[in-house]
Amino acid sequence: LTHYRLGKNLPGSGNFVLCSLSALKLNTTAHIPKMTPPIIAVLDFQFPGFEYHPPAGDQTCFGYLQRCRVRIQRWGSQFLASRASPRLSCPCQTLFHHPSFPQQTHNRRPQSTQATRLPPLSDFLEPSQSEPTPSIPPEPESLPSPPPSAALSSAKLAALHARLSLPPRFPLQTLARTLIHQSADPNPAFNNSSLSQLGTNLLGYYTAEHLMCHYPRLPMSVLFAAQAAYVGPQALAQICKEWGVESVAEPGGEVDPGLLQFRSIPAGASLPSTSQGAKTGRPNAERSHWNTSTTSKIIYDDQFGSPQPPPTPSTSSPNRHELQPPVPLETASASFIRALIGATYLHCGAPTTHRFYTSHFLSRHLSLPSLFDFRIPTRDLSRLCAREGFEPPVARLESETGRKSRHPVFVVGVYSGADKLGEGTGASLNEARVRASAAALKSWYLYRPLEVCVPSAVEVGMGQGGGKGKWRPNLVDLGEVIT
């Protein structure tokens, strides 16, 4: 080896290199011999047809779906005789699966930790040996939602079942059904619309009876707001997020059954409720500038006092193949939770459902005093005292400081005779008086009896205090003060 200075107008020219003359003179190129790649497949999903997939979350991207579809067609041509076969209508029938196709359809993407092996090819070389009419399950991509049989092998679904502490009686297939909104699958036998209807009524019943029995004097508008705060659509959407339920990018038969499936409304599109206009079934509904009274809200609107369209024959029996309009995530989340309550009621009965409701919904904290918004509380308090036969309310200054300064503090108490009804502090005498009246009204409206008997507990036989199933009537109030 000697030092050479490389010549020619090439990269490396002018540099000193330490090498042999033969290395500079002989023109050789490295030849990589052609060899078959060594087998590095060890685990199930490393064999062809079961390539390594990134963890779920990326599974729903469209490019991935395209590739998988092509691969399935190539695989499927070997042993799938026919593609078109109707979906089984009864969920119980899908529990019996064909022995030659053990959970084959959802094995294409092993989202669970197990990837079951394909049956040996010899099974498929003689299809005549099998039953005379083999029920071949259709391709999952052709279905609008995953088949109920897929529910048994979804890790997400099983995790959701355990996270909510659902009783073992509640089947996974029903839980999968509650996650399918009608916009994803219009078939009412496979979506959650019917269960959601039952659940809406149950949630409304339990919440309304809790509020009305525990707070008999609550004004109607505050009652509507409290109902919406516990089981309204925004509250249910928040609860759904807190339960860790993820939603699909696009619904289809191949998605994980543990995801919330619905067709998402595009950004900027108008919401379905506003598109229907003012069709509420009340007289003079088309005069939108007219006020709606509380009584008409009770009669014509839903449990939250929001306008709802009257039930029409078309909505009561939806066509199986009619595509439903896309909905926002809030609507789909609310429908899932309502369907879950409905399904719990059907599978597990009323006591379990009430316990589930109490632990998940009633345990949430709602500050009822903060829901009140008064206009002229002094006038309302005066009318209330006149109605109840109390002495007219008088405001008295109890304490003050800094009257001539930039930030005075006045403490005012409102008295009816010798009884103090309420107290308020403010930066001016008037403000303190108004706050005191508002506090007095809140103390009236938020009256809460100590022992309360709730109707659903009596129905079920879980009556508290009065023995098993004994009904003790609750206070029914005159109503809020009218001014």
Next chain:
Amino acid sequence: MPLSAVKAIAKGQNGVGAFILQCKRLDFHYCDWAGSSKGMNAFIKTFLPKFAKQNPQIEITISPRPRKHPVIKGHYINGREKAICVRNMTSELVLEKATLLRDASGEKLKRVNKPVQSMNESVRGIWSPHHGARYQI
């Protein structure tokens, strides 16, 4: 209308009624070639089935991450993720880390200085200069 209502949503109190475990998913990444993944591979074979059985509410995923250190990634309900690299750890230590991720919520680690955190006001009330025997009206 004399009285109107303010729209609000009830605030959840996890554990007061039902308890929702905040860790919803654990990803275990191992490597067949790297020596740092020996403990993780042993953990997956020995401890993980029992761990998964004891925590049915966590979705557990196992996937190879070739030519990388083994890592456990936890996904939480508030949308955040926590990852712990378990390179060169024994399987018992990996189990400890998995338990740590399971017991954590997704919140960032915060120092807590006060002994009590509560939504309710104090039982005896805070002293006020405007109330007391001094003031007679």
